């Protein structure tokens with residue numbers, strides 16, 4: 001077999017209009033994705049920062065145990081490429097993170113991330129489920145609850161010897177552009193959802209990542225008497 005024969009199992013497809021279409025084999029996916037598996041995609045919400053300054057701030061904030069690259073993806077998204085899993089885990093599970101009081105959204109690296117197509121910035125956040133009935137403290141069931149609220153990343157069941165008793169913390173990925181849900185029905189139980197982190201949940205619009213004083217949404221009653229919010233600047237006659 002000569003060297004040309006070896007590429008036969010990775011065909012370049014051609015559409016009827018003559019456009020070439022290159023696919024990745026499973027083996028290539030493993031090889032190409034491997035160096036990125038501990039990487040994190042970040043975006044500083046509502047603030048632009050120069051690359052070197054952002055990198056310095058991230059260094060001070062996370063104090064990772066290795067040098068890292070901060071790669072600009074465009075439209076204010078960056079990849080932080082860690083080699084060590086411990087550094088990724090710390091960032092993912094010890095947030096929320098802020099730089100100069102601006103929220104730093106974090107998402108695990110994913111293969112097909114295209115910054116300009118990312119309409120909704122997601123971020124990992126910790127939530128608590130206070131007074132969740134004891135019978136629901138079941139790993140698989142907590143996973144189901146977490147995935148109903150967002151994309152579950154981690155479960156942490158805390159046992160406090162003080163007044164609190166047992167409570168569940170879930171790390172979930174949530175979109176920042178959508179107001180958060182204050183509760184969820186777990187079977188017939190109305191379960192409150194508490195979002196961790198001070199100055200993190202806007203009391204005006206219910207979105208994560210900014211405070212009410214910096215909120216750019218205007219809450220108005222619509223004709224049905226329901227709350228409706230609009231991005232500031234869109235309404236001309238509002239003063």
Ligand SMILES: [Zn+2]
Pocket residue numbers: 202203204205206207210211212214215216217
């Ligand atoms: Zn707001």
